[in-house]
Amino acid sequence: MDHPFLRKMRHGARLTQEDEALLNGLLAPARAIAAREDVSQEGSEPFSLPLIVDGWACRYSTLENGQRQIIGLFVPGDLCEPFGMLPRFMDHSVATLTPVMMSPVRVAPIKAAVLASPRVEEAFWWDLLVATAIDREHLVSLGRRTATERLGHLFCELHLRLEMVGLVRDLSYEMPVTQADLGDLLGLSMVHVNRSLQELRRTGLMSLRGRRLTIHDLDGLRELSFFDDGYLHPEGANS
Missing domain, CATH: 2.60.120.10 (Jelly Rolls)
Incomplete structure (x- = not known):
């Protein structure tokens, strides 16, 4: 591989x-x-x-x-x-x-x-562009998205990033990050993270069992989270 x-x-x-x-x-x-x-x-x-x-x-x-x-x-x-x-x-x-x-x-x-x-130079500059765009979008989440929207947006972003490297299967991927880590990333308490995860589960848009996250309705989760994949430039030079 x-x-x-x-x-x-x-x-x-x-x-x-x-x-x-x-x-x-x-x-x-x-x-x-x-x-x-x-x-x-x-x-x-x-x-x-x-x-x-x-x-x-x-x-x-x-x-x-x-x-x-x-x-x-x-x-x-x-x-x-x-x-x-x-x-x-x-x-x-x-x-x-x-x-x-x-x-x-x-x-x-x-x-x-x-x-x-x-072409190698172009690929490296693309990688830098994506890395800085992820940082900017993270600031938007911290400043303007609700806790549930932050989590949903992160799950959509990780889905696409992992899909780029072949680590997504049927809209499902490994999610080894703990709730404490999610809180430290998204500026939330563990209690708030847990409540927001429960809220996302109740929507039926995604589920998290053990260390595996499955998205059941990608378009719905993107709409709920105000997720637009343009900042990740998924097609790069191939668009």
């Missing part, structure tokens, strides 16, 4: 076999990291871009009072720092939410691959 990173990047440009060989050449052997472990900590100096091969991770910041805000979720195929964004020091932390297989991607080989192929 293709690497999830390749499956994702194909949405950003019309890659040739030579382009995919260049991208494959960037991938170092993956290493296993246990759940709930920091991959990088705020204030540290990064030397590579962490690429999630399997499992889920998050970007987060912690306040002085110990409260955590999850700033973003990472799923297979995601670079935890998009191309062109490697800072001199980390202004946030990256941690695993589940057991993760992670591959470090060095910056110099990325720059060489981008110079070697305009």
